[in-house]
Amino acid sequence: MKTxxxxxxxxxxxxQRSEGVLEIKNLRKSFGENKVLNGFSMNLYQGENLVVMxxxxxGKSVMIKCVVGLMQPDSGxxxxxxxxLTNLDRTALDKLRAEVGFLFQGSxxxxxxxxxxxxxxxxRRHTDRFGADMDTEALIVEALESVNLAHTxxxxxxxxxxxxxxxxxxxxxxxxxxxxxLYDEPTSGLDPITSKEIIKxxxxxxxxxxxxxxIITHDVDCARxxxxxxxxxxxxxxxxxxxxxxxxxxxxxxVQAFFK
Amino acid sequence: MNMLNFPDIKxxxxxxxxxxxxLSRFAGRFFxxxxxxxxxxxxxxxxxxxxxxxxxxxxxxxxxxxxxVFTIQSRPTLIEFGAESWLPSMVGLxxxxxxxPVLIALICAGRVGSGIGAELGSMRxxxxxxxxxxxxxxxxKFLVVTRIFACVFMLPLLVLIGDAFALYGSYLVxxxxxxxxxxxxxxxxxxxxxxxxxxxxxxKSFFFGFAIGLVGCYKGYHCTKGTVGVGVAxxxxxxxxxxxxxxxxxxxxxxxxxxxxx
Numbered sequence: 001m002k003t004x005x006x007x008x009x010x011x012x013x014x015x016q017r018s019e020g021v022l023e024i025k026n027l028r029k030s031f032g033e034n035k036v037l038n039g040f041s042m043n044l045y046q047g048e049n050l051v052v053m054x055x056x057x058x059g060k061s062v063m064i065k066c067v068v069g070l071m072q073p074d075s076g077x078x079x080x081x082x083x084x085l086t087n088l089d090r091t092a093l094d095k096l097r098a099e100v101g102f103l104f105q106g107s108x109x110x111x112x113x114x115x116x117x118x119x120x121x122x123x124r125r126h127t128d129r130f131g132a133d134m135d136t137e138a139l140i141v142e143a144l145e146s147v148n149l150a151h152t153x154x155x156x157x158x159x160x161x162x163x164x165x166x167x168x169x170x171x172x173x174x175x176x177x178x179x180x181x182l183y184d185e186p187t188s189g190l191d192p193i194t195s196k197e198i199i200k201x202x203x204x205x206x207x208x209x210x211x212x213x214x215i216i217t218h219d220v221d222c223a224r225x226x227x228x229x230x231x232x233x234x235x236x237x238x239x240x241x242x243x244x245x246x247x248x249x250x251x252x253x254x255v256q257a258f259f260k
Numbered sequence: 261m262n263m264l265n266f267p268d269i270k271x272x273x274x275x276x277x278x279x280x281x282x283l284s285r286f287a288g289r290f291f292x293x294x295x296x297x298x299x300x301x302x303x304x305x306x307x308x309x310x311x312x313x314x315x316x317x318x319x320x321x322x323x324x325x326x327x328x329v330f331t332i333q334s335r336p337t338l339i340e341f342g343a344e345s346w347l348p349s350m351v352g353l354x355x356x357x358x359x360x361p362v363l364i365a366l367i368c369a370g371r372v373g374s375g376i377g378a379e380l381g382s383m384r385x386x387x388x389x390x391x392x393x394x395x396x397x398x399x400x401k402f403l404v405v406t407r408i409f410a411c412v413f414m415l416p417l418l419v420l421i422g423d424a425f426a427l428y429g430s431y432l433v434x435x436x437x438x439x440x441x442x443x444x445x446x447x448x449x450x451x452x453x454x455x456x457x458x459x460x461x462x463x464k465s466f467f468f469g470f471a472i473g474l475v476g477c478y479k480g481y482h483c484t485k486g487t488v489g490v491g492v493a494x495x496x497x498x499x500x501x502x503x504x505x506x507x508x509x510x511x512x513x514x515x516x517x518x519x520x521x522x
Binding site for chain 2: 065124
């Protein structure tokens with residue numbers, strides 16, 4: 001815990017100047033006797049890439065699912081763009097979800113729909129976002145072009161490789177032009193070359209759409225390339241916080257275990 | 261040796277009632293959300309086509325064969341009692357009132373119920389349902405409400421088609437073995453069929469459809485434990501919905517009997 005306090009203090013003053021788009025305070029979640037999140041807190045600031053690393057079962061995916069309202073936390077506060085998530089009704093939550101893009105670990109493309117229909121799907125309930133003259137086709141093509149897959153429009157997900165599926169899923173997450181992007185293990189299950197492609201795409205997307213990104217991963221290479229700041233999650237708590245360089249130099253054996 | 265393990269039985273009884281409670285809550289959610297805007301018309305029509313298309317060939321074949329078998333089996337006995345002329349009306353009544361709806365419902369429980377359970381189960385374990393939720397679409401309305409309504413509306417239609425083919429199968433046997441004309445056969449069938457025979461059968465078909473759709477969706481929507489869970493969801497969807505078909509049929513017969521006596 002000392003590590004966390006020490007490193008976090010170096011960043012507090014500069015972060016205070018920028019706007020927090022996602023604030024989590026004292027988040028707790030248990031499944032029966034198993035306490036998964038044990039008072040986790042973090043802030044994601046405008047335009048930054050924040051990586052949360054942790055071992056399997058440390059509560060990373062549970063935390064990110066609480067952020068998008070797929071799971072209800074036992075206690076704690078989650079504020080997205082100033083809106084307290086636990087106070088929102090279904091309509092308000094759905095509206096807020098348009099501001100948050102989510103890339104699922106296994107892509108989660110709708111396998112009975114073509115790529116075009118997959119990208120069209122999030123637009124159905126958010127037509128007001130682009131006004132009355134919304135050009136669905138142009139939005140779909142733009143999103144697919146940003147992941148270099150404009151030629152796959154009429155293919156089904158099972159006709160795409162794992163890497164292509166991940167890129168289509170990224171395009172689907174981006175189609176509503178969200179302000180925050182959440183990535184759940186974006187490189188898991190991919191070969192090293194495809195992983196690098198996905199990481200490059202994530203950087204390109206961040207540059208193009210000016211999103212703030214929360215990235216859940218245990219891929220050290222991904223964290224090194226993409227992170228502006230990192231949080232290490234141990235036993236449902238933020239154990240250490242800092243830049244990749246700072247954390248990788250830490251003498252704490254628990255922190256070092258992540259970088260070996 | 262103690263054959264009865266009481267704590268085990270207690271747990272099973274408790275989990276049975278818990279499951280009944282969860283299924284009832286799921287049905288309650290269907291009624292709350294099913295009649296509220298926005299309606300997913302396109303998905304509903306797509307599901308109607310899926311439910312009908314998935315079972316139509318099987319329904320036609322089964323109906324046709326059952327009609328023939330039923331006639332072949334009952335003909336010698338009726339001839340023995342000199343009641344051969346009663347065969348068309350007997351087959352008509354039996355098929356329209358009981359055999360048709362129950363048999364077609366059981367076929368649909370196997371074909372449609374398991375299909376829905378496996379489809380939604382696989383969508384659940386691959387996080388596709390979560391992806392819908394995150395995109396701001398209500399997956400319950402999109403996936404569950406449309407499928408249950410499709411089953412409710414398509415099952416009576418399938419029953420009517422199945423009944424028609426069963427009667428045609430019966431006519432073919434009668435025509436070959438007894439030289440009965442098409443007109444005579446169907447005059448006999450419809451001459452003895454009353455509105456009171458057709459209505460309870462049609463009404464209970466709606467309930468069969470509801471039970472098949474509800475159980476298939478419930479099992480799939482709450483599927484856990486990965487690919488093994490998908491298999492379990494599909495399998496239990498068939499078992500539970502088949503059981504519900506018989507329970508609903510029993511209740512429908514009792515209610516219809518009360519009306520006949522009035």
